[in-house]
Amino acid sequence: MNQPSSLASRYSLVRGATIWFTGLPSSGKSTIARVLEKRFRQWGLKCELLDGDVVRTNLSKGLGFSREDRDLNIKRIGFVAHLLTRNDVLAIASAISPYRETRDYNRRLIGNFVEVYVKCSIEECEKRDVKGLFKKARAGEITGFTGVDDPYEEPLRPEVVCETEKESPEGSADRVIRKLEELGYLKPQ
Secondary structure, three states: OOOOOOOOOOEEEOOOEEEEEEOOOOOOHHHHHHHHHHHHHHOOOOEEEEEHHHHHHHOOOOOOOOHHHHHHHHHHHHHHHHHHHHOOOEEEEEOOOOOHHHHHHHHHHHOOEEEEEEEOOHHHHHHHOOOOHHHHHHOOOOOOOEOOOEOOOOOOOOOEEEEOOOOOHHHHHHHHHHHHHHOOOEEEO
């Protein structure tokens, strides 16, 4: 699946950045984000994981799934990521963020923004769906579900593409770290 990692065993943080994971539900966003968070913490780097489900429960409680509510939720995550980034923290945002316009809004707000497209076929996402949400959406029990009856707009020029059907979460995390090094956010020690 992967080649052995050629990464340094440790990195230092040069400046804050937001690593924004986007992709279909169950594509692997949170899994890769947690691998990254674990590595950053092992290296002693300041980081914070903003997981879409956790944020929706705590910061965006009461929002529905209309386009307006989804945009507001993603903008709230973006605002928190902006605050963290400007204070030299690695903000790791993991949210479906289905609409390109809202992701682009956050890119402009944050500045140091690394978009990671977690690419996975809808068929594989449905196989991985432990919550059974795709099944409920297909049965009409829930509506407005991204990838079924609501669109997902793929990024046009993401900094990183992780193809989770072809690589492990660790391999995807390696790909992100290499890009962060290339862009000058991390420095090998």
